[in-house]
Amino acid sequence: xxxxxxxxxxxxxxxxxxxxxxxxxxxxxxxxxxxxxxxxxxxxxxxxxxxxxxxxxxxxxxxxxxxxxxxxxxxxxxxxxxxxxxxxxxxxxxxxxxxxxxxxxxxxxxxxxxxxxxxxxxxxxxxxxxxxxxxxxxxxxxxxxxxxxxxxxxxxxxxxxxxxxxxxxxxxxxxxxxxxxxxxxxxxxxxxxxxxxxxxxxxxxxxxxxxxxxxxxxxxxxxxxxxxxxxxxxxxxxxxxxxxxxxxxxxxxxxxxxxxxxxxxxxxxxxxxxxxxxxxxxxxxxxxxxxxxxxxxxxxxxxxxxxxxxxxxxxxxxxxxxxxxxxxxxxxxxxxxxxxxxxxxxxxxxxxxxxxxxxxxxxxxxxxxxxxxxxxxxxxxxxxxxxxxxxxxxxxxxxxxxxxxxxxxxxxxxxxxxxxxxxxxxxxxxxxxxxxxxxxxxxxxxxxxxxxxxxxxxxxxxxxxxxxxxxxxxxxxxxxxxxxxxxxxxxxxxxxxxxxxxxxxxxxxxxxxxxx
Ligand code: NAD
Numbered sequence: 133x134x135x136x137x138x139x140x141x142x143x144x145x146x147x148x149x150x151x152x153x154x155x156x157x158x159x160x161x162x163x164x165x166x167x168x169x170x171x172x173x174x175x176x177x178x179x180x181x182x183x184x185x186x187x188x189x190x191x192x193x194x195x196x197x198x199x200x201x202x203x204x205x206x207x208x209x210x211x212x213x214x215x216x217x218x219x220x221x222x223x224x225x226x227x228x229x230x231x232x233x234x235x236x237x238x239x240x241x242x243x244x245x246x247x248x249x250x251x252x253x254x255x256x257x258x259x260x261x262x263x264x265x266x267x268x269x270x271x272x273x274x275x276x277x278x279x280x281x282x283x284x285x286x287x288x289x290x291x292x293x294x295x296x297x298x299x300x301x302x303x304x305x306x307x308x309x310x311x312x313x314x315x316x317x318x319x320x321x322x323x324x325x326x327x328x329x330x331x332x333x334x335x336x337x338x339x340x341x342x343x344x345x346x347x348x349x350x351x352x353x354x355x356x357x358x359x360x361x362x363x364x365x366x367x368x369x370x371x372x373x374x375x376x377x378x379x380x381x382x383x384x385x386x387x388x389x390x391x392x393x394x395x396x397x398x399x400x401x402x403x404x405x406x407x408x409x410x411x412x413x414x415x416x417x418x419x420x421x422x423x424x425x426x427x428x429x430x431x432x433x434x435x436x437x438x439x440x441x442x443x444x445x446x447x448x449x450x451x452x453x454x455x456x457x458x459x460x461x462x463x464x465x466x467x468x469x470x471x472x473x474x475x476x477x478x479x480x481x482x483x484x485x486x487x488x489x490x491x492x493x494x495x496x497x498x499x500x501x502x503x504x505x506x507x508x509x510x511x512x513x514x515x516x517x518x519x520x521x522x523x524x525x526x527x528x529x530x531x532x533x534x535x536x537x538x539x540x541x542x543x544x545x546x547x548x549x550x551x552x553x554x555x556x557x558x559x560x561x562x563x564x565x566x567x568x569x570x571x572x573x574x575x576x577x578x579x580x581x582x583x584x585x586x587x588x589x590x591x592x593x594x595x596x597x598x599x600x601x602x603x604x605x606x607x608x609x610x611x612x613x614x615x616x617x618x619x620x621x622x623x624x625x626x627x628x629x630x631x632x633x634x635x636x637x638x639x640x641x642x643x644x645x646x647x648x
Contacts, residue, residue: 159189159333161196161357162340164203165350170196175330175359180246180476181466183512187244189333192358197325197365200354204296204323205371207351212293212321214349216270219319223267225346230260230311230339237338241306242467244332246475246514247430249467252307259311261597262615266319272620273320286631291624293321294397295373298366300387301336302379303329303478304433304536310336312601313376314353316619318343322374326355327366331478333357367391374623377401378435378614380534381560381606388609399610399622401435401602403534404562407543408438408591409551409577411568412445418589419447419567420454426565426591427540428462428518431474432486435607436563436585436592440524440531440541442551448544452501452522455540459502459518466513476514477537483514486537489530490519496528504538526554534560548573556582562603565591584608 159177161168174188192200230237238252245252266272277288299313306328314324328336336355343353356362366372367390374397377387381402391398408426410419426438443451467475477483487505494500504517516538524531524541531541545551555564565587566577574588584603587593595601595616602613612622 156185157187159187159337159357161190161192161200162337162353162355163200163351164207164354165344167337177244177331177333178479178514179243180478181468181513181515183480183514187334189330189357191330192356192362192365194361194365197327197356197358197362198369200325200356201296201366201369201371203351203354204325207349208293208295208323210349211318211323211352214321216273218347219321220267220269222343222347223263223269223315223319226343226348227260227263227267229342229346230256230263233342237307237335239468240334240338241332242475244334245303245306245467246478247433247467248472248475249470251430251475252467255305255308256311258594259305259308262312262619263315265597265616266315269319272617273624275626281630284632284634288629288631290627290629291320291620292627294623294625295322296371297322297324297374297376297623298372299324299326300363300366300375300377300379301326301328302435303331304430304435305378306332306335307339309378310339312378312615312619314339314343316615317374317376317623318348318352320620320623322623323352324354325366325372326353327358327362328355330357330359363387364390367396368394370394372396374398375400376614376622384609385606397622399602399608399612399614401608401614402606403536403560404435404437404603404607405440405531405534405558405560406436406438406563406565407440407442407551407555407558408565408567409442409548409555410444410447410451411548411566411570411573412447413569413573414447414567415569416447416450416454420451420458422565422567422589422591423451423455423540424458424462428459428474428538431477431516432538432540433478433482433536434592436594437536438565438591439535439539440543442543442545442554444545444548444551448522448542452520452542455520456502459520462518464507464509464515464517474518474538477516478514480514482537483516486535486539487516489533489535489537490521490539493521493524493528493530496530497523497525498528498530498541499523501542526557548576552577552580556580559606560603561605562607563587563593565589565593584613 384402507517600613600618
């Protein structure tokens with residue numbers, strides 16, 4: 133039997149307070165090219181598959197964060213002057229290191245996050261797409277030139293780095309999301325302070341060391357661990373010029389507002405509630421496979437997970453039958469076991485929260501078809517089974533809130549129009565998918581739906597690295613999407629230069645406003 137999350141958290145905090153260095157390894161900061169100790173404040177890092185506190189992570193004070201920011205500021209001058217050829221060579225090298233040592237990094241991700249090893253390797257591959265994109269940094273940083281804009285006058289635009297950039301990342305993609313941000317920021321000539329999630333912070337340190345091995349000079353990429361204290365220093369320190377954030381919506385909104393109030397450029401990606409519409413003409417077996425993969429992969433802890441199936445017309449019953457059949461065969465277990473298809477949740481608090489949505493669903497008027505909370509697991513890992521809930525409606529907690537666990541809801545609607553109205557009324561708008569065999573319906577859906585990323589018979593439409601990633605509404609605060617071409621806009625300032633080389637004899641005084 134599991135202890136209540138609160139009791140567990142209390143005991144773990146006490147363990148940390150009594151003997152911060154006692155519970156195994158201490159995860160240190162990485163500042164100015166080397167690992168860096170810090171103050172005594174720490175947080176427990178679990179192995180979610182065993183439920184044990186495996187490590188402690190340092191939680192930086194504001195002063196310690198300021199030290200990292202100053203290291204980044206000190207490195208800025210040299211790094212922005214570094215030739216693009218040298219930067220490109222570093223990108224190729226780090227791509228090689230991460231690709232060749234993917235199994236090593238995947239093990240670190242699995243040990244602290246819990247996801248299965250193949251899924252960890254998958255997130256690393258998706259993160260590497262942005263490193264590959266950044267090997268083309270010479271192309272992405274090209275400016276524009278206009279000859280003879282006025283008589284004898286040329287205009288050109290150059291892209292320059294913004295300065296010190298803060299990158300603040302969530303627990304659910306401890307390798308991919310840092311790679312989305314830091315790689316482009318560095319490629320564009322900025323220096324970085326990365327503040328990864330304190331729940332699974334080791335992957336970020338590993339990545340920073342890989343960049344150092346690839347030849348990145350000290351101070352260009354720094355990692356500080358911490359909580360709100362560290363984040364608040366990053367949001368208010370005047371040396372930080374831009375903030376990239378991915379996490380939950382309330383924090384994203386806070387990051388957006390606080391950074392903007394302190395004069396910083398900011399992009400803050402938030403939470404999600406991703407709907408998958410199944411039309412009556414869809415291939416129901418294919419749709420059921422897609423729903424199961426996209427809802428329960430990584431235990432539903434993906435910002436692009438499908439959490440709601442919108443069954444149009446009479447598709448609900450046959451679809452639920454097919455999904456139920458498939459979930460009965462899923463293997464849930466430690467991420468290190470090759471037989472496991474789904475691992476545990478991240479913390480005891482997450483387990484209690486996710487299970488709470490399922491146990492409360494019937495009282496809200498929904499029907500729990502598969503109750504994962506009843507599944508028994510050996511040991512103290514943060515495991516839960518997968519759940520499927522039918523007759524879900526807006527107004528129920530299970531529909532209105534982001535669950536971020538292996539819980540799939542089914543909303544029954546009568547028509548395509550009703551499906552679109554439902555989705556367009558939702559506060560979140562990260563991803564969505566439509567399953568149909570009809571091209572016209574698919575094209576209409578793409579036109580009608582107010583969501584940032586759309587899949588047509590593709591359940592998790594995360595854009596490939598040549599495009600950028602971002603939702604709409606409360607899934608993204610700001611206007612620039614993450615990684616790919618838009619991120620080169622975010623991490624550079626455009627400078628316009630107007631040039632004229634007149635003959636000395638042409639010189640004259642003219643107080644009028646310059647026109648062409
Ligand atoms: P979170 O918002 O709790 O934490 C994200 C980061 O913010 C962490 O580094 C954390 O230390 C920091 N933070 C937490 N509370 C803070 C506070 N009060 N003040 C300042 N900083 C604070 O998110 P999480 O639980 O780590 O990640 C899961 C969430 O991230 C989900 O909502 C998920 O949808 C979202 N997410 C979104 C995307 C996307 O692309 N839109 C991608 C991945 C995850």
